Each structure stands twice: as C-alpha cells, then as structure tokens.
Amino acid sequence: MKTQPAANIEAHEKRELSFKLDMQAYTLIIALVLIAVIFGFFTGGEFLSSRNISNLFSQMSVIAILAIGMTLIIVAGHIDLSVGSLVGLTGGVAAILHVWYDWSTFAVVVAAIVVGALFGIWQGWWVAYRAVPAFIVTLGGMLIFRGILIGLSKGQTVSPMNDSFKAISNSYLPFTIGYILAVVSIGLLIVWTMWNRAKKKNLDLLLPAPLIDYGKISIYSFFILLATYMLNRYQGIPTPILIVVFFAAVFIFVSSKTSFGRYVYAIGGNPEAAALSGINIKRNTLWVFTSMGALAGIAGVILTSRLNAATVNAGNMYELDAIAACVIGGTSLMGGKGKVVGALIGALIMASIDNGMSMMNIETFWQYIVKGLILIVAVWIDIASKK
Amino acid sequence: MENYALQMKAITKEFPGVRALDHVTFSVRKGEIHALCGENGAGKSTLMKVLSGVYPHGTYDGDILINGQKVELKSIKESQNAGVSIIYQELALVEEMSVAENLFLSHDLMRAKIIDWNKIYAEAQKWLNHIGLDIDPQTKVGHLTVGKQQLIEIAKALTQKTEILILDEPTAALTESDVDILIKLLNDLRAEGVTCIYISHKLGEVMTLADTVTIIRDGQTVSTDRIEDLSEEMIITKMVGRELTELFPYEARPISSENILDVKNYTVTDHHGKKIINDVSFTLKKGEILGFSGLMGAGRTELFMSLFGGLKGNPTGTVLIDGKETSIKNPADAIREGLAYVSEDRKRYGLVLGMDITKNTTLAALNKMMKLKVIDNALEVKTAGDITYKMNLKAPNLEALVGQLSGGNQQKVVLSKWLLNDPKVLILDEPTRGIDVGAKYEIYKIINELASQGVGIVIVSSELPEVLGMSDRILVMAEGKITGEFSREEATQEKIMTCATGGEKS
Secondary structure, eight states, rough: OOOSOOOHHHHHHTOOOOOOOOOOHHHHHHHHHHHHHHHHHHHTTTTGGGHHHHHHHHHHHHHHHHHHHHHHHTTTOOOOOOHHHHHHHHHHHHHIIIIIIIHHHHHHHHHHHHHHHHHHHHHHHHHHHSSSHHHHHHHHHHHHHHHHHHHHHTOOOOOOHHHHHHHHOOOOOOOOHHHHHHHHHHHHHHHHHHHHHHHHHTOOOOOOHHHHHHHHHHHHHHHHHHHHHHHHHHHBHHHHHHHHHHHHHHHHHHHHSHHHHHHHHHHHHHHHHHHHTTTOHHHHHHHHHHHHHHHHHHHHHHHHHHSSSTTTTTTTHHHHHHHHHHHHHTTOOTSSOOHHHHHHHHHHHHHHHHHHHHHOOOOOHHHHHHHHHHHHHHHHHHHHHHH | OOOOEEEEEEEEETTTEEEEEEEEEEEEEEOOOEEEETTTTTTHHHHHHHHSSSTTTTSSSEEEEEETEEEEOOHHHHHHHTEEOOOOOOOOOOSSHHHHHHHHHTTTHHHHOOOOHHHHHHHHHHHHHHHHHHTTTTSSSGOOOOHHHHHHHHHHHHHOOOOOEEEEEETTTHHHHHHHHHHHHHHHHHHOOEEEEEESSHHHHHHHOOEEEEEEEEEEEEEEEGGGGGOHHHHHHHHHHSSSOOOOOOOOOOOOSSEEEEEEEEEEEOTTOEEEEEEEEEEETTOOOEEEEETSSSSSHHHHHHHHOOOEEEEEEEETTTEEEEESHHHHHHHTTEEEEEOOIIIIIOOTTTTHHHHHGGGGGGGGGGTEEEEEHHHHHHHHEEEEEEEEOSSOOOTHHHGSOOOHHHHHHHHHHHHOOOOOEEEEEEETOOOOHHHHHHHHHHHHHHHHTOOOEEEEEEHHHHHHHHHHHEEEEETTTEEEETTTTOOHHHHHHHHTTTTTOO
C-alpha cells in the first residue's frame, strides 16, 4: 500500500490540528439523545422533568462510582465480578458500626472505604502476585464477600441510619452554591485550556484552532449550566452526583495525567512490552484493585444512605451493570482501551433505560431484556465502526 | 505463446485517498519460482491479497487469469479452490494440535462424520516424508521449531491441491540451516511442477532460488526480468528507485579503550536445571559495535534478555557497567543502569500496538516527562516529536497508533523509545527483521551515529551479512557458550558458521 506522501512528522505538525471526529463519542451522545427523545415522548415530557432528572442522577450514582473503578480494571486487562458483593459488604459494615455500635457517620464512612480497599488489596494480591486469573479471584470474592455480609449481619436488615448518614445520599446543594460551583468549574475549564495553549505555543507545538478549543468549552459550559438549572428547578444538585463528579474528575486525572494511569493502559495493551519497558506490572495491578475496592466502599456508603438500610441483598448484580456501563462506554474487554467519561455515559444510559421504562409502567422483565440487547448492540456498533 | 500459471493484468486497487495498486501487471510461468520484490508499502501484500481473495472480485479493477482462464475470486475459499495457497509471515497453525490435525484441518478427511484417525496419520506421514521432515505426525505443532512449522504449512498447502504457492517472507524467522532445508524443498517442488511466488527482502535467497523477479514500487510494476539478467545491486536500485552506494554504511571509528560493559562468568539456569547460558564472559567498549552471531536457539536472545532482567532464571556471575558492579533483577534496574534492549519481536515485546506514537515513545522514560508527579503532555509531545523526527519516522501524525505503521517505522519508534533514556549500552536483537531495504539503511546509519557518540552497541543477528557488515568485532554463540571471537578483518561467513555449529570442521 502506498504510504502518505513523505509525511515527516515535524513538517506535518506545523499545520493546524484538524478537528478529529471521534465516532465512539458521537455514537454515545446520539444514543443518549435518542433515549431522551423516545422516553420524553412516551411519558409526555415527564421523563425530562427536573424532578425525574434529579432522581435519575441519584439512581445512577452507585453504578457510576463502580464503573469509574471498573474502567481501570478492564483497561488493565482484568475483570472484577465481586464489586456488587463488596458494595453490599462495605455498606453493611458501615450500617452495623453505625446502628449497632454507634460509630459516628464520619468514622463509618472511613471504615467502609478502608474495608473496601483492604479487600481490594486481597484480590489484587491474588491476581498480581499469585497469577490467579481475575475472573476466578473475583468470582471467589463475590461469594466470600456476600458470605461475610450475611454472617456479620446475621441475615438481618440493619436500619435506620441517623440524619447525618442519610444526608450523604438524600440532600441537595442550596441553589446559590450550585450555581457558584457551576461557574467555578467553567472558570477552571477556561483557565486550564488557556494555560495548555500557552504552554504548547511555548514549545512550538501544533495547536488546535482556537475556535475548536473555545467552542468545546462553550458547549461544556452550556451543558453544565443547563444541568445546574434543571436540577435547581427541583431541589438543587443532589449530593451523590457531586460525589460522582468528584471521583470522576480524580480518576480522569489519574488515568490521563499520572504515570500510574499510563502504565495501566500499557499493561492492558501489551503486558510483555510494558514489563520490558521497566513497568512494575504487579505493583500497578495491585493498585488498580485497591482503588476499585475503595470505590466500592464509597458506593456502599451511598447505597446504604439512600436506602436508609443495609440488607443482605444490597448491591446484588451491580458488577454486571458496572461492567456493562464500561463496555457501552467503549472500554474494550481485551484491555488497553477505555475512558472514564465513556463509562459514566454508559452508566447514564443504563440508568435512563431502567428509569424511563418504569415510568412507562413497562414490566420489569422487559428492562432486563432491553438492557441485554443494548449491551450487545453497543459492542457490535463499536466493532462494525472499526471495519 | 508462453504457458502462464497466473496472469494479473492491469490490477488497480484503491483505498480512500490512496491508490495502492496502479495498473500492476504480474505474470508467472508454470512451474517457476517467481520472486516478488519491493520495499514495505510498495504494494506486494495488497497484490497478494487481491490474488488470494481477501479483497474480493469487484473491489479492484483488472483481470486475473489462472491457467489462461479468467477467474473472479470472490472469497478466500474460491481462491483456494482455484489452487492458490498463501503462507503468511505469521504462521496460521494451531499450536495445541498435532501435526496431522493441522495438516488436514480443513480437509475432507476431517469433515467425515466419523474421523478415521489411522488414515489421517498415515496420510500425514506420507506428506511429511514428501517434504523430507522426519517427525511423528502426532507431535504437537507448538513443540516444533519455527522452521519446521513453516514446512508443515507448506505441506498443508500441498494437501489442498495447490498449484500456485505464495510464500510471504518465509525465512524472516528462520535460522540459516532451516533456510537451507526450505530452499531444498522449494527446489524439489519446482521439479514437481508447483508454481511458487516468493516474497522476500533477503536478496541472497532471491538470487539463489528464483527463476524470474518482478519488482514493484509505489504500487506500480517496475520490471520483470530473468534472474540471469539481474544482480543484487540492480534489484535494490530498482526497488528503492535510487542508488544505495552500499548496503552497510560502516565507518571505521576510533574506539575507546574503556569497557562500558563487562560480563564475567555469566551463567543462567532455567527451572529444569538446564544451563541455557553457560559461563559466558565478554566485554564491550565505549563506541564499539559488537556482533553476536549464532544459530537460532544458541542462547543469544536469552543471554541479553537475562542481562536486561527480563528472563526468569537464576543468573550467576558478575556484570559491570561503566566499571561498576551491578545487580539487575528486572528491566527497571537495567534501564536505571543505562541498558536499552530492542527485542527481536517488536510487536510482542517492544510496542503497545493500540497506543499512539507519542505514548509508545515515552513509555520507558515517562519519569522524564513529569512535573510534580504529573505528566506534562506538551513536553511529552515535544520530546516524542523531536526524537522521531531525528529518526526520520514517517507517519501521518504523532497520534497515529503504532499498530498502523510499517515494520520499519515501528522499529524507529522502538529505537526512539530507548534513545530517550540516553543508554550507555544499546542491545539490538535482530534490529532489521522484516524491514525493507530503505529503512534498514537508515537504521544502520542511526546505529553508526550512536556508536560514534560513544554508546556501546550489541547487534544480535541471524543474518550473517548484517553482522559482518556492521560489527567492529564478532562473537559467536552455540549452545549457550561463546564459541568464537573474530575481529572485523578476520571474520568470514565460513568461520562464523563453523563456530556456530559447535566448531566441528566439515
């Protein structure tokens, strides 16, 4: 095949970067818009009401937190089937310490995260240092964690939580603070973009056209303000969504701007080449599972707070929703490829389907069938678009 | 009218934005070995994909005639039915299955409702005898050497009533002795009337084996000549479209007397207790190019993998780098001590194919791209851009995935990656395997330049001309030991082969 006409890189880089069409991102956004339009139509606009959007975001928060961690796990070339059980266990531990032993809310939140992280280390150790496939280790974990939960709670539902614990999942930001946060984040976006452009210019690197960079910012800003406005029309920004945004930001940063994040992609893409590049595969893998465990702890707290109770079945099957969210968001189960943002959109799509179909009074069994089909079609679109 | 097994007339194949083949004409006589030469990206593979039905009829313009009959090949299966078999560089055998199972995998014998294993083994034995391979048909393919697997692939093609056998870089991964066996087999097949299309960068083989040579460049046929009318230099000139003054741009350089690498009594024992490296001692001076020759399995790759900390095993002995004793336990230690290792299999050990050029380039030197523990993307792109520019990397942009680059450009990315660490010792294991002539030459020039800057360089290569052409000094290994040492002046192919085969004089 003929190569591009002697495109030596630097000569090429002098040109302005053209706008790249990211098919995957567009497919996701189109899917989301389609879902919104369809459900909006069939529910007479109720689906897009402020109240429902607020509910929808709160409902997706647990899966979204799990999907953030699951992205790293899958990118590293592994899988974690235990997160649903771990959510149940950490949420249960938090509730037991809180209700039976009167620990403060702050203390039990820390405890849940620590318990999650410790079990993450346990699983990561088996996968990284004992070379047992993650599928097996976490399948074991799924049973073990559920077992521990039933044992600790003696099979009982633990409730009720006090007000400060309930507030974690059931409170809203005051309107003004919501707007201030929105404006601050837009400000940060602008400063960040300008700073980046200045730095690239300094190094004599190619810049995207200003219109593209600032156009992007305008679009993001519009959606941030729109979301804030919609949520404020109801009761304000729900706290669980704030938690999701915070951890999403942290993990987007970790995955794109730290050596740990870069190494995870390299390990998932080609472990042998990564090892010969001096990357410590075992230690990085251990970290991936540890962070997944800690995030499961946070998800456990949010779930327990929202339900105002810890049950033995809490978090059942959440691992599959989290994996589906990642896959719908473009993460490849082969490893090495995937984005946190994609997983969040995937989680939103899954939650929208649950929410929209229940609003339409469609029986629950259909939700399973439709979600299953969407998962298959999403991956098919990904594969077909590469041909 | 000559008797043609295959005629491809005015084949034109376009991809979006690129004309990969432009009115290519390619005619192969019955029963000849016809070499197809050209640089990577010249269009050889595309042409063979048209012939083998990967690009079905209708996606290209032009005609294909097999035995004078016009054919419209709509699938790989149809192409096989027409008697065309292609054997790719990457072998398509199931390693976990036996030789016999592989031979008849898509054969009618396997499609029977009840498989007659005795018959299959007997048939397999017949074919193995035919190609002169003395092994049990029940041997697992994964247990055979790459060279023998290649022969199995050819036998498999022959079981399918192949009339036109296409070999794509068949000797890229073979040792000299396996190459000889292959060449003998191809000569035998020619005597039986099998037509063979032979794609190779190794012009020595082309000269000994081929009857006719067709050269394509930039998607167009340059020429078709009888081998008697050609020389290696003429083929190269036609391939690259420019004169290459010489194949190996060796320059005599002053070599420092300082040892940059000093390995003493190095022994590696594998988990079976076998000594895969047996008491090896050698030195490398600053600015010296040291060639490592030997047959496949002689332990060269294992030696350097182990020195680099990338091999499980139990090394003993001492390793001094720049006069300092080191204890390297993993590649991270090795990188810190100033070693860089370009492996023989860049796709497996050198690159993350799904990552872009920038990220691959900085992967082993990411700590240099950090500010306050955070990756400085602008600095990273700048660094990657500068080094790949120096390497004369050809790519649409730095965000291109390395999996989409040609072999030569991939190797340049691997070199860029290691040079970012300013290595004291650069180990190159088969640095030009599967790379076209033009890119090879560029890589040799880079090696020379690095040596003149004082980097100690090790070239492990199975291609004797490369070792002879590039090295200041040559060491030969056989069965885990160093069996010979020659200066550039004394070394000859014969002397090296004698040592490589264990020192037995023939």
